[in-house]
Amino acid sequence: MKTIQAAEITKVVSELCKKACYQVTPDMRAAFEKARENETSPIGKDILGKLLQNADLAAKEVAPICQDTGMTVVFVELGQDVHIEGGYLEDAINAGVADGYVGGYLRKSVVAEPLFERKNTTNNTPAVINTRIVPGDKLKIKVAPKGFGSENKSVLKMLVPADGIE
Structure with a gap:
């Protein structure tokens, strides 16, 4: 069994957020x-x-690289023989995203409640976290900022053929 400190995960995710947006x-x-x-x-x-x-x-x-640093998507491969100590994995990741986006002066695009108030969280959390449990005692984390340009405004409408071209 391998033990990893939650604080170390936070630090790594913070650096990955910045690196993903700068390089x-x-x-x-x-x-x-x-x-x-x-x-x-x-x-x-x-x-x-x-x-x-x-x-x-x-x-x-x-x-x-781009002003649209979007929402943070985190891909985690967590070895079944890994124990996270000092906090929860999800909390450690979100703390890293917050630290990376605030400390790295990256644009924060995430809103807490998207339908009514649309209040910005000011730290780009929560991240979208995709977790896979895999064999072994390793923890692998990838960070991918997903630009929001395509998600700002959208409409779904059914066009009825009988309505004609207009």
Whole structure:
């Protein structure tokens, strides 16, 4: 049985939140570079170059790659032989998200109650936490900020064919 302190989880999640918003992963960078090499349109090549420049600037200046740092999605693989001590896993993760977003000066987009008051939580919690119990004594955590641009406004409407084009 391996014991992990909840405070250590909080610290790790805080750093992962910042890193996920400040840095492009090597595989993403390679994909941008390959796309720029293969792009035939001058405008497309220029835009891909600007994306790479933005990624470099964000990492150098320790600033978000995009202003839409969205909602934090956390993927957890918890070994069945791991014991969390000093608090609950979910609380430790949410404390890490709060610390990362507040301390990292990241945009906080989460609202406590989305239907009526829409009051911002001011720390981007709660996170969406996906947990898998796996064999072993390891704890693996991935953080993925999910931009909210596509979720700001939406409508679902049934268009009746008999209503015509108008």
